Each structure stands twice: as C-alpha cells, then as structure tokens.
Amino acid sequence: MFFGFALWLGLVPPIFAYIGTTTFGWHLGVEPLFLTTSAAAAMAAAYFALLLVGFLSAGFVAHWMASTYSADASFGRSFALIALVGAPLTVGSVVHLYPHALINVIVLVPTLIWSMYLLYRGLPIVLKTDPAHGMLMASSLVAYLLVAWVTLLGITVVLWSHGIGPRVLT
Amino acid sequence: MSARIPIDVPATAPIYHDRIVTAFTAAAVLWAIIGMAAGVYVAAELVWPNLSFSLPWLSFGRLRTVHTNVVLFGFGISALIGTALYSVQRTSHTPLFAPRLAWLVFFAWQLTIVLGGWSLLAGWNGGKEYAELEWPFDIAIAVVWLSFAVVFFGTIARRKIAPIYISNWFYGALIIVIAMLHVVNNLAMPATLGKAYSLYPGAQDAIVQWWYGHNAVGFLLTGGFLGMLYYFLPKQAEQPIWSYRLSIVAFWAFVYSYIWAGPHHLHYNAIPEWVQSLAVVMSLILLAPSWATMINGVMTVANAWQKLRTDPALKFIVLALAFYGLATFEGPMMAIRSVNVMSHFTEWTIGHVHSGALGWNALITFGTFYYLVPKLAGRPLASVRLANAHFWLALAGTMLYILSMWAAGVSQSLLWLTLDEHGEVKYSFVEVMRAIAPYYLLRLLGGVLFLSGAVLMAVNLAKTFESGRTVTAHVPAVGAAPQMA
Numbered sequence: 001m002f003f004g005f006a007l008w009l010g011l012v013p014p015i016f017a018y019i020g021t022t023t024f025g026w027h028l029g030v031e032p033l034f035l036t037t038s039a040a041a042a043m044a045a046a047y048f049a050l051l052l053v054g055f056l057s058a059g060f061v062a063h064w065m066a067s068t069y070s071a072d073a074s075f076g077r078s079f080a081l082i083a084l085v086g087a088p089l090t091v092g093s094v095v096h097l098y099p100h101a102l103i104n105v106i107v108l109v110p111t112l113i114w115s116m117y118l119l120y121r122g123l124p125i126v127l128k129t130d131p132a133h134g135m136l137m138a139s140s141l142v143a144y145l146l147v148a149w150v151t152l153l154g155i156t157v158v159l160w161s162h163g164i165g166p167r168v169l170t
Numbered sequence: 171m172s173a174r175i176p177i178d179v180p181a182t183a184p185i186y187h188d189r190i191v192t193a194f195t196a197a198a199v200l201w202a203i204i205g206m207a208a209g210v211y212v213a214a215e216l217v218w219p220n221l222s223f224s225l226p227w228l229s230f231g232r233l234r235t236v237h238t239n240v241v242l243f244g245f246g247i248s249a250l251i252g253t254a255l256y257s258v259q260r261t262s263h264t265p266l267f268a269p270r271l272a273w274l275v276f277f278a279w280q281l282t283i284v285l286g287g288w289s290l291l292a293g294w295n296g297g298k299e300y301a302e303l304e305w306p307f308d309i310a311i312a313v314v315w316l317s318f319a320v321v322f323f324g325t326i327a328r329r330k331i332a333p334i335y336i337s338n339w340f341y342g343a344l345i346i347v348i349a350m351l352h353v354v355n356n357l358a359m360p361a362t363l364g365k366a367y368s369l370y371p372g373a374q375d376a377i378v379q380w381w382y383g384h385n386a387v388g389f390l391l392t393g394g395f396l397g398m399l400y401y402f403l404p405k406q407a408e409q410p411i412w413s414y415r416l417s418i419v420a421f422w423a424f425v426y427s428y429i430w431a432g433p434h435h436l437h438y439n440a441i442p443e444w445v446q447s448l449a450v451v452m453s454l455i456l457l458a459p460s461w462a463t464m465i466n467g468v469m470t471v472a473n474a475w476q477k478l479r480t481d482p483a484l485k486f487i488v489l490a491l492a493f494y495g496l497a498t499f500e501g502p503m504m505a506i507r508s509v510n511v512m513s514h515f516t517e518w519t520i521g522h523v524h525s526g527a528l529g530w531n532a533l534i535t536f537g538t539f540y541y542l543v544p545k546l547a548g549r550p551l552a553s554v555r556l557a558n559a560h561f562w563l564a565l566a567g568t569m570l571y572i573l574s575m576w577a578a579g580v581s582q583s584l585l586w587l588t589l590d591e592h593g594e595v596k597y598s599f600v601e602v603m604r605a606i607a608p609y610y611l612l613r614l615l616g617g618v619l620f621l622s623g624a625v626l627m628a629v630n631l632a633k634t635f636e637s638g639r640t641v642t643a644h645v646p647a648v649g650a651a652p653q654m655a
Contacts, residue, residue, distance in 0.1 A: 028581045028584055028585055028605060029581060029585070029604065029605025029606065029608075030585060030597055030601050030602075030604075030605050068469075068472050069472065069475070101577060101581055102577075102608045102609065105573070105574065105577045105609070105612070106612075109569075109570060109573055109574075109612070112569070112573070113566060113569065116565075116569075130475070131479075132475045132476060132477075132478035132479045133475045135478055135485065135488070136468075136471060136472060136475055136478065136488060139488045139489055139491075139492050140468060140492070142492050143464075143491070143492035143493075143495045143496065146492070146493075146495075146496040147495060147496055147499050150496065150499060150500045150503065151499075151503070153576065153580070154503040154504075154506070154509050157508070157509050157512045157513065157580075158506070158508045158509055160512065160584075161508040161509070161511045161512055162508060
C-alpha cells in the first residue's frame with residue numbers, strides 16, 4: 001500500500017518543478033534562467049527517477065539495518081517508514097512552483113527538520129523497536145541520507161563540469 | 171580494555187593527576203564560547219558589513235583568524251590535551267609523568283592563546299591559513315608542544331600494562347605529526363619582532379603550507395579526536411570496541427594515506443599535475459580507514475543501546491559519528507578535480523569544514539565532557555534536560571549551517587561559471603554576493619543555535635562542578651592482564 005502511495009507522492013515534486021521552471025524560470029538570485037520545454041521535461045523525469053532511487057535505496061538500507069537494531073525487518077514496514085518521512089518534503093515541494101533557490105531553501109529546510117523529527121519519533125513505532133534502538137537506527141539512516149545527498153551533488157557537479165547539462169535559453 | 175580487572179584499591183595507592191584535566195576542560199569550554207561567539211560575529215559581519223564599525227580590530231580579516239585560532243587551538247587542543255592526560259593515566263595504570271611540567275603546559279598554552287589572539291586582533295599575521303601566528307608564538311607553541319610530548323610519552327614509558335591501548339596510538343600520532351608539521355611549515359627568517367618571511371619560495375611554500383593545513387585537519391581534527399573516541403566511547407557504552415583489530419588496521423592505513431593528500435587544496439594551481447593527481451588518489455583511498463573507524467564506532471554503540479535511555483552524552487557521540495561519516499565522504503569527493511573546479515573558493519568548502527568541525531569535533535567533545543565532568547566532580551550531571559536541549563540545538567544548528575552553505579556554494583559556482591555571449595564572466599562580484607547574502611543570514615542563525623547550545627552546556631557543567639573540587643581517583647591494582655616485566 002505504502003509503495004503505491006510513495007510512487008504517487010514521488011510524482012508531485014517533479015510536476016511542480018516542471019510547471020515552475022517553464023513558467024517562471026530558475027532564479028539563483030540574479031535573473032531567471034529559462035530552459036527549453038524538452039530540457040525541463042527531461043529534468044523532471046530525471047528528478048522523478050532520482051526520487052525513486054532514493055526511496056528504494058533508503059528502504060533497502062532500512063531493511064538491511066533493521067536486524068542490527070532489533071527492528072521489524074519486513075520490506076513493507078521499511079518502505080512505509082521512508083514514505084512517511086518523505087511525505088512532508090513532497091508536500092513542501094509545492095514551493096517548486098516558484099523556483100527561486102532561496103525561497104525553496106527557506107521552505108524546504110524547516111520541512112526537512114520536520115521530516116527528521118518524524119524519522120526519530122516514528123522509527124521505533126513503525127519498525128516496532130525500543131526508542132533507544134530507534135534513536136541509533138535513525139542516526140544511522142540520517143548518515144546514509146546525508147551521504148546519498150552529497151553523492152548526488154557530486155555526480156551532478158561532475159556532469160556540469162564536463163559540460164553535460166540542460167541548455168539554458170538566453 | 172576488558173583484560174584489565176581492578177581487584178582492589180589500597181588507600182596508599184598512588185592517585186591520578188586529575189586536577190590538570192579539570193583545568194584543561196574548563197579552559198576548553200571557555201574557549202569554545204569565545205571562539206564560537208567570534209564565529210557568530212564574523213558571520214553577522216557578512217550579512218551586515220557595518221558591524222565592523224570601520225575599526226581595524228573588528229574587521230572580518232582579523233576576527234576571522236581569531237575565530238579559527240581560538241576554536242582550533244583554544245577549544246580543540248585544550249580538549250585534546252585534557253582528555254589525553256586523563257586517558258593515558260588510566261590506560262597505563264600510572265599517574266602522570268612530570269606533573270609539574272603538565273601544569274606548565276597548561277598555563278603556557280593558555281597564555282599563548284590569549285597573547286596570540288591579541289596579536290591577531292592587532293594585525294600581526296603570518297599569512298598562512300591556520301598558521302597565522304607570527305614567529306615568537308610559533309617558537310612558544312613548539313616548546314609547549316614538546317613539553318606535552320614529554321609528559322605523554324613519559325607516562326606511556328612508565329605504564330604498568332604491556333599493550334599500548336589504541337587511543338594512545340592516535341594521541342601519540344597527533345603529538346608527533348603536529349610537532350613535525352608545525353616546525354617545518356613555520357621555518358622562516360625573522361625580519362622584526364612581528365614579521366618573518368617563509369624559507370620556502372613560491373609554489374613550494376604553497377605545497378608545504380597545505381601539507382601542514384591538510385594534515386592539521388588529519389592528525390588534529392581527525393586523528394586526535396579519534397583518540398578521544400576510542401577511549402571515551404567504550405567507557406560510556408561500557409562495551410569493548412567492536413573490533414580492536416579493525417581499529418589497529420584503520421590506524422596504520424589512516425597514518426599512511428593522510429600525509430599525501432594536502433595538494434588537493436591546490437588543484438589547478440602552479441604545482442605539478444602529478445602532485446595533484448597523487449593527492450586525489452590518496453584522498454580517495456582515505457575513505458577506507460575513515461569509514462572503518464565509523465563502522466567500529468557505530469557497532470560499538472549498537473551493542474550498548476540500553477545506555478541511551480539514561481545517558482544524554484552517548485547521543486552526542488552517535489550523532490558525531492554520523493557527521494564524521496558525512497565529512498569523511500564529502501572530503502575525498504571534493505578532492506576529485508572535476509568536483510573541485512566548482513566547489514573550490516565557494517561557500518560549499520566552508521560548509522564542508524563545519525560539517526566536520528561542528529558535527530564531528532564539537533559534538534564528540536561535548537559528549538565526552540558530559541561524561542567526563544560528572545566523573546571529575548564525583549556527582550551526576552546537574553541537568554539531563556539541559557543536555558537534551560543542547561543536543562537538539564546542536565543538530566538544528568549544524569544542519570542549518572551546512573544546508574545554507576551547500577545552497578550558497580552551488581549558486582555561487584553556477585553564477586561564477588556563467589559566461590555571456592562574448593565568453594566573458596556574466597555576473598559581477600557584487601551581483602553574486604547579493605545573490606548569496608540571504609544564505610549568510612541562514613548560516614548566522616545556524617551559528618547562533620549552535621552557540622546557544624554550547625552556552626547551555628557551559629552552565630550545566632559549571633553547576634555540576636559547583637564544589638570546585640576534583641575528586642581523588644586512586645590507581646587501581648591490576649589483575650589478570652599482560653603486565654610489564
């Protein structure tokens with residue numbers, strides 16, 4: 001059930017990002033950058049694919065860690081946890097409708113903190129483990145998510161520096 | 171550690187020298203508040219430049235070096251010397267060697283920080299990052315550091331137990347390598363009392379400087395604090411290290427690979443390309459020992475999860491390990507040339523440094539102090555609630571800091587690299603600064619949260635230590651352990 005729910009949730013940020021990018025352009029603080037419709041669509045598709053990979057990998061990592069922390073290791077519950085933790089961020093992604101980098105950061109940082117709170121509080125309940133175990137496992141998952149995020153940033157930057165990226169309309 | 175079983179403590183047994191540990195801990199907490207407050211002030215100056223009031227003493231260039239020197243040498247090294255002196259006595263089952271020299275180290279070190287900080291505010295600056303203090307201070311630091319080495323290695327030489335515990339290997343590496351780096355990097359020809367010129371010319375000077383700079387990160391901020399982790403984590407968790415063998419393998423791999431990585435700070439500069447490439451390869455290899463240590467720490471805590479119910483200190487260590495994992499992954503990644511071309515000189519680097527400095531170094535030290543101070547005071551921590559509040563302030567502050575600097579760094583880089591139709595840089599310096607200024611405000615907020623957590627800790631530890639007297643701890647007799655012949 002949560003798997004299908006997560007797929008629908010995962011569609012929300014790319015759709016908002018596509019609408020925002022084609023309507024208002026990306027603002028890094030100076031002037032808006034517009035992309036061609038096809039480039040914006042390709043980026044939205046890549047965004048969805050990355051969210052899916054992130055969701056699946058985090059679910060698998062939670063499943064893998066569960067036995068160390070005496071938690072319920074079923075895939076269903078692992079994916080349910082990641083879907084619940086990701087839900088505020090997908091709702092917060094409504095801010096992508098106006099893709100101004102700073103405004104997105106200002107909205108998404110508190111949303112991220114809300115998601116982290118859900119992770120720490122929700123993990124022992126969803127994965128049926130002791131709160132102390134839950135705290136350890138949540139911290140391990142935070143470490144994984146931070147590293148995954150930095151890896152994504154690194155891959156993007158390597159692609160950019162090799163000239164692979166969307167064409168910007170001038 | 172499990173091999174050492176104290177069997178009884180006669181009243182005539184020698185006592186550990188713990189007052190010196192209390193002194194270094196108190197100094198570290200004081201310097202943490204002063205150094206972080208200086209950091210918050212310079213962060214505010216980046217948002218409101220008029221905060222310097224056109225006074226040279228309050229200018230960004232001077233205050234920023236005060237911030238880095240006070241947190242590194244005041245807070246970081248005071249915490250490392252204090253914890254090293256505490257743990258080396260207990261792992262060697264002997265009181266300190268030359269305790270009077272240890273007190274001399276304490277007073278001389280604090281005096282050096284006070285006068286050195288003053289000299290930086292006055293505008294004395296050698297121009298080498300993290301080695302800004304001028305030559306009279308460099309000589310003083312070398313003498314104090316060698317005295318610390320005599321106390322530390324003298325205590326190890328008098329040890330009653332044959333094996334040298336892993337924390338002492340890391341503290342020992344810290345002492346030896348920092349002495350080597352400090353002396354070699356600061357070789358200079360004095361011109362006046364306040365000015366000396368480096369012995370190395372041009373690009374060689376840059377290579378020596380970053381050999382120093384990066385290994386200061388390696389052997390002080392990583393190796394030294396791993397010494398702290400390897401002693402205090404098993405003590406707090408009441409569990410032996412998950413894999414002692416892994417800790418030894420990781421130590422030698424760490425020592426071997428770190429020393430080569432410095433030139434990754436000089437990508438695309440006027441140094442030989444093979445030197446840069448070698449630094450990239452060794453930086454990537456470094457990930458293996460770094461993560462071996464993280465796994466060792468995480469698995470040690472995993473076996474001690476019940477302790478988390480009652481012990482606020484352990485939470486800090488768990489989170490410190492998560493940020494240690496992040497920083498030691500991000501660092502090698504940023505050493506890759508095609509990542510570095512975008513990240514270098516941007517705020518991303520500042521965010522990376524602080525994910526290590528706040529997330530790893532400060533949190534592991536806070537966790538250690540929440541364990542150590544009640545032991546030194548002989549009474550429980552004054553307020554668990556304050557410690558828990560500190561934990562959330564530290565987490566929120568660190569996250570806000572690094573997220574805002576990621577966003578600022580990437581925006582900055584993209585704007586710098588945007589060219590106009592003539593192939594010229596499209597956006598001016600002022601336009602780019604204006605674009606990222608709001609992120610500076612978010613970073614300032616992150617810094618304020620982190621600093622307020624540290625203030626809560628200072629109050630909590632001061633209340634715990636209300637009596638002002640360090641309890642007396644006797645050296646226990648040792649049974650069933652491999653002893654010295």
